Amino acid sequence: MKVLVVKTSSLGDVIHTLPALTDAARAIPGVRFDWLVEENFAEVPAWHPAVERVIPVALRRWRRSVLRTWLAGEWQAMTRSVKLADYDLVIDAQGLIKSAILTRYAGAPVHGLDRASIREPLASRFYDQRHAVAKGRHAVERVRELFAKALGYDKPDTPCDYGLERTRVFGDAPPPATPTLLFLHGTTWATKHWPEMYWRDLTERCTRAGWQLRLPWGNDAERERAERIAANLSGVTVLPRLTLAGIAGELAGAAACVAVDTGLGHLAAALDVPTVSLFGPTRPELTGAWGPRQRHLASDFPCAPCLSARCRHYPTKDELARFDVVREKPLCYTRLEPDRVFAELSALVNESGRPAPETAR
Numbered sequence: 001m002k003v004l005v006v007k008t009s010s011l012g013d014v015i016h017t018l019p020a021l022t023d024a025a026r027a028i029p030g031v032r033f034d035w036l037v038e039e040n041f042a043e044v045p046a047w048h049p050a051v052e053r054v055i056p057v058a059l060r061r062w063r064r065s066v067l068r069t070w071l072a073g074e075w076q077a078m079t080r081s082v083k084l085a086d087y088d089l090v091i092d093a094q095g096l097i098k099s100a101i102l103t104r105y106a107g108a109p110v111h112g113l114d115r116a117s118i119r120e121p122l123a124s125r126f127y128d129q130r131h132a133v134a135k136g137r138h139a140v141e142r143v144r145e146l147f148a149k150a151l152g153y154d155k156p157d158t159p160c161d162y163g164l165e166r167t168r169v170f171g172d173a174p175p176p177a178t179p180t181l182l183f184l185h186g187t188t189w190a191t192k193h194w195p196e197m198y199w200r201d202l203t204e205r206c207t208r209a210g211w212q213l214r215l216p217w218g219n220d221a222e223r224e225r226a227e228r229i230a231a232n233l234s235g236v237t238v239l240p241r242l243t244l245a246g247i248a249g250e251l252a253g254a255a256a257c258v259a260v261d262t263g264l265g266h267l268a269a270a271l272d273v274p275t276v277s278l279f280g281p282t283r284p285e286l287t288g289a290w291g292p293r294q295r296h297l298a299s300d301f302p303c304a305p306c307l308s309a310r311c312r313h314y315p316t317k318d319e320l321a322r323f324d325v326v327r328e329k330p331l332c333y334t335r336l337e338p339d340r341v342f343a344e345l346s347a348l349v350n351e352s353g354r355p356a357p358e359t360a361r
Contacts, residue, residue, distance in 0.1 A: 001031045002086065003151070004106050005045075007093040008057055009038040011244075011263025012287065015162070015270050016139045017093050018048055020147035022163035025050040027153035034085060036102055043244045044267075047168045055081050059098060079105045091150050092127065093143055095119045100126035111150035117142075140290045160290060162270040169248045169271070179357055180212045181345075182250055184259035184268070185229070186222040189309040191281040192261045194336070197327045199229045201338040202258065206345075207235045210357030214239055214254070216247050216264070255354040258345060265289045274352040276345050280332040281306045295348055297341065301332035 003024075007017045014037060024031055032052040035045040039056040046054050057078055062069040069075055087108040092099050095113050100123035103110040114130035115121045124130050131149040133142050140160050148155035185199055206213055213236045215226040223238070230236040239250065244267070251257065251268050257275040259265035261282045268275045269289035276295045277288060283305040284296035298305070303313050311330040319325065323334055 001028055001088045001151075002052075003031065003033050004082065004085070004087045004090045004103075004108070005033050005035045005093060006090065006099045006102050008036060008059060008099055008102075009041060009094075011041050011044070012266040013094070013139070014041050014044050015263070015266040016287075016290070017143050018044075018162045018164065018270060019140055019160035020093070020144045021048050021050045022161045023144055023156055024147050024151055024153070025163070026156075027148075028151060031151070034087070036082070041244070047164045047248075049163065049165050049168070053085075057102070082106050089150065091147060092123070093146060095123055097123045097126075099123070103127075111146075113146060136286075138285070138290055139287050159292065164270055166252070166271075169245060169252070179255045179354070180214055180250075180253060181206055182214050182216065182254040182257045182268075182273075183229070184257055184262055184264045185215065185225060186218050186264070187260045187262040189281070191306075191309055191311050191330050194260050194278050194280075194333055195328050196225055196228065197324075198333065198336075198338050198341075199225075202341055203229055203233060203236060205338060205342045207233055209346075211235070211255075212357075213237065214250055216242060216250065256345060256349050256352070258341060259289070261288075269294050274348045274354065276341060276348060278333070278336050278341065280304060280330055280336070281308055281311070283307070293348070293352055295344055297336050297344060299332040299335040301335050304332040304335075306332075 007014055021033060033050050034053040034055060035051055036055045036057055037045055039058045042054050042056040045051045082105040087106050090103045090106045090108050090110045092103050092112040095118040097120050109128040111129045112124060112127040114132050115124045117133045118124050131146055133145045145155050187193060203213060215230060216239045217223040217226045226238045230238050251271050251273050254273055257268045257273055259275055259277045261279055265275060265277050266289050269291040272291060274293040275289055279296060279298040281304060284298055288296050313331060315325045319331060328334055
């Protein structure tokens with residue numbers, strides 16, 4: 001059986017789909033998948049052994065210059081690549097109008113969520129088979145159920161298995177000999193950023209405990225923040241700009257991570273790296289990093305979770321007196337102070353059995 005998966009973005013959503021492939025490969029011997037995915041995340045599907053071919057798309061880039069995209073032939077090349085394959089069926093795991101449109105080029109029956117289960121109900125009109133998958137559960141479990149219904153097997157009750165082949169991800173390179181921590185400080189919304197002064201405080205605590213720290217980054221603003229966090233501290237390395245595979249290699253050698261609500265936190269979960277994830281305006285129940293060694297610290301600030309990319313909280317008189325409302329914004333993170341995060345991180349490392357420096361034990 002050959003199946004086309006449409007799950008284009010974001011990084012976390014792409015990673016959430018991997019356990020469904022593992023389930024399917026165990027239930028249907030010989031099943032193979034092609035995967036339509038945004039070009040920035042095209043490395044990830046190739047890490048799963050059930051994926052035969054990755055077909056990159058660039059919807060985000062193409063929307064900015066439709067005429068140039070058409071003249072360059074990129075859209076035609078993508079659709080031709082899909083049309084020429086002989087698929088038994090297509091699964092739209094994205095549930096958006098843009099992804100539903102892409103399924104029509106495959107020339108095979110399309111499966112997706114029904115109107116009551118999907119994010120954009122209009123997208124369900126594009127499907128030949130619509131499946132009811134109850135909301136209110138984590139995204140990983142919902143995608144696993146969608147695949148089980150589309151492909152005709154019972155969803156297993158076992159814990160999710162991302163199924164990544166570690167040699168596909170980062171080769172045979174050995175992990176660093178010195179126990180390291182990775183701080184995944186970059187994210188999209190301004191409101192999801194843990195305050196920089198908290199990162200600096202946590203970094204100082206960890207270096208005093210004997211840890212080596214590594215700080216990745218993905219753009220100039222993140223690099224500059226990493227450099228400020230690391231300034232004048234020994235044992236803290238600001239990494240060069242890395243591919244996803246490069247960051248995965250760093251994760252493989254890490255004793256643990258601290259992450260904001262970011263796609264790289266989901267990558268840490270997929271690689272079974274113990275991680276403390278911090279949630280201010282967002283909530284972990286439905287889309288948090290999913291795995292046995294993942295710890296979520298969610299703010300209980302009165303207006304959290306607001307699920308907003310813009311903070312609309314106006315500080316009270318008491319908050320103006322207690323907090324630095326410029327450096328500690330958004331204030332929901334004042335409930336997740338560095339001492340609490342450090343305590344949770346230390347406990348997680350001890351529970352995981354991963355190596356720690358003598359002074360941190």
